Amino acid sequence: MPRYVVERAFPDGLRIPAGDEGAEVCRAVVDRNADEGVTWVHSYVSDDRKRTFCVYDAPTPEAIRKTAASNELPVDRITEVRVLDPYFYMDKRRTE
């Protein structure tokens, strides 16, 4: 399944409640994603909490947009990505 990085902007800052409530919010997102075959792998959040970079496995970009809509999350850009492992290149150079 393709992997995507989804960039989202939160002009007012992203707030996820701490504790049980936060867990509940995340669980609801994960559940709704499952309907479209979308897996939220993990996210990076900027220090000011105004931007997030979320890594997703999904069948299509449309599936990502659909789940974003049902989770009421903004989507600024979707990029399809592949793993690039720096150590893979470094190891290769050593063995050559």
Place this chain on the structure above:
Amino acid sequence: MARETAETSGVLLERSRELAALRESLDVVRETSQGRLLLIGGEAGVGKTALLRRFCEGHGDLARIVWGACDALFTPRPLGPFVDVAQTLGDELEALIDSAARPYDVAKALMRELGAAAPTILVLEDVQRADEATLDVLRLLALRIEPIPLLILVTYRDDELDRIHPLRVVLGELATSQAVHRLKVEPFSPAAVAMLANARGFDGAELYRKTAGNPFFVTEALAVGETEIPDTIRDAVLARAARLSLGARKLIEALAVVPQASEMWLLEALADDGVERLEECLTSGMLRPEDGRVAFRHELARLSVEESLPPNRKVELHRRALAALVTPVTGSPDLARLAHHAEAAGDARAVLRFAPAAAERSASVGAHREAAAQYARALRFADDLGLEGRADLLVRCAHERFITDQFDAAIDALKEALRLYRELNDERRVGEALSTLAQVLGKTGRLGQAEKATREAIAVLEGRGPGRELARAYSTLSQLGMYAADADRTLTSGRRAIEFAERIGDSQTLIHALNNIGSLAAWSWPETSSELERSLELALQGGFEDDAGRAFSNLAELAVCRRNYRSADGYVRAGLDYCSEHGLDLYSGYLLATRAWSELDQGRWTDAASTAAHVLDMTRDSTLRTLTVLRVLATVRARRGDPGAWEPLDDALALASSAPDELQRVAPVAAARAEAAWLEGRIDDVGTETDAAFELALRRRAPWVIGELACWRWRAGIREELPPQTAEPFSLLIHGDWRRAAELWAQIGCPYEAALALSEADDEEPLRRALGECQRLGAEPVAAKVARRLRERGAQVPRGPRATTRENPANLTTRELEVLALVAQGLRNAEIAERLFLSAKTVDHHVSAILRKLGVHTRGEASAEATRLGFAGQDR
């Protein structure tokens, strides 16, 4: 011996989420008196039936419950599950189904019955094996369910849907319907399996590994009660049966050849006095009673037992079933069941007697897929039938396959028929089969082969003078000319076909030829399509179903080509109703593709992508409609700046390159590729992507296509002379009048095109409007371009609104958008209510909500607002 399993002990494990979802749906139905349909998917044995049984047991006091199941015949009988339903609902419905009524009438009667006592839960089980007529009824119910206090619970095995499964067509069409919701039933978790296993001293991890948590298999494995857990379901089921008495085992074996619940008289015919052991089988839990009949608790168990029978015993049992069903104790003989047992008994004569008859009956209620399967069954036993009889079956089979979208199989059958007719020296039939073959080849983009076959047909038939077959051959030639948008070829052959057809009174060929001539107006220069409308009228009058389906599909396509979206959407809707009603999958697929196209043009990109994805799910062949949806999906991605646009564009290009003469393939793909290249800033590629298509479009004098391609070329800096017939909004833009072009596009109902036109402006005001429009549509790349130009002019650029509200600024619901579109067309509430199958009161509510959300006071203001926002043309 009493059985102690999770089910008999009354515990349903890990189903609280599902039960809550079901309960919520029932509450919605009860509180709002509006209908809802829940599609419940999951693998065989995962516990769909158990879930619904439990739910219905618990809520029998809140709703009336009606249950229908699809039987497991290889070729199901038409309307099978509604036979069960009719037993609960009463005589009128039963009589309707007996008289081979059309799905439309059955659905109407059902809605009346089901709406009478509120609320009702209607359960339809295992629709993955439903016949087409049943699927039609289901579809009609789903589309009209809203005003009825009815909860329909539909189960299906989602692991058994292959690409061309007819259920996919239905799922595709219902995808964007508000009344339809989904629920997926998952296997047990390791924890649940461990709990069940530990309670009985089994190794939970081992049991989970072997069953993958499938509840049926878990139950069966535990029921064996031995420490060694069987490796397959079959072994588990057989081990369980082995513990019954000999008599009971014989009875179970006899019942295993009946692919649905068995009537008592049938059971007696199969098992003689073994019936005495029925009690034992029922208490063992392997069988269960069902409305005076008996069935296996689970289809997988029946299959396991049937497979394990020695061949001679199996044949013997099927023979007995056949004999008993020929003279049933009640009712008339059921042809589909007879054909099934005849084949299993290896009785060729009985197959040839019942299968073609079953095929005809299926076809007569619009279950063409079943009809094709019954003809194929007959053909497997037709060795002794003689050349003529076999060829006849082949031609009928090919026809049923063609209209149900099974092209390759249709071509195979036609080629074989052709061989037989040649052997028989039957020129008339050879010519006829060649024309039919050419039509199938033409649909799949093999224009060269198709034309060769047609010319051969004409050569064979010409010597015999004008007749039906010759008229048909000329009409076929005209159809191929129409695919190429070649007006001269279409008109010359088409007029000849019409002349012959009128002379010999062949109305079907007349309808066919009129269609070809009228359809020219989609891609080529003629201004009128009146022949096409006449073709539809005559087809409907004469009851020529596939001609009517074809006319609907071509009228819809013609309307989007000429950018008349109201007309297009109207024909799509009417056509889908008609094609579904008559089992014409072929044209349903085309109509859905046209819908996706229309949604794209009207700026409804989410809908467009989802309609396109569904069509691709159900077929991915070499037809025009596959090309259309590939292009639509790719364009949505490109316009949003999403990844994944080029893969479908390359697939579409492959489908176009194999038919370089077909403007309807070549031009749209070239335009879409040019657009995607332009959006990525590769403007140098625009010329190479469009050169050949543009040249072909000029030769064919195709106004809209010339305009669209010329416009991309112009944006890429190519300056060239435009022919006078270039469609107006494009030529205005190219000649610098972006303002008037934008107005025209807004009137036509294409908000993205309008925004593109505005983006050519130099002033701040129109550029701001373009930006707002692009942000609303989610058109990131163009929004970025426009924002850059605004900044260059020193303007402040606002951030876009949040993505979720983009396509729909006032946050209107889908239903409200629908109502608003009709308000904008000037319809009164009563008319809207009729159109949308709502009560007038509900429409009143919607209209006041719309006025509130748009912040306006009158319907006129609302219409103006709808036009400004670009969804006045929405009309579903």
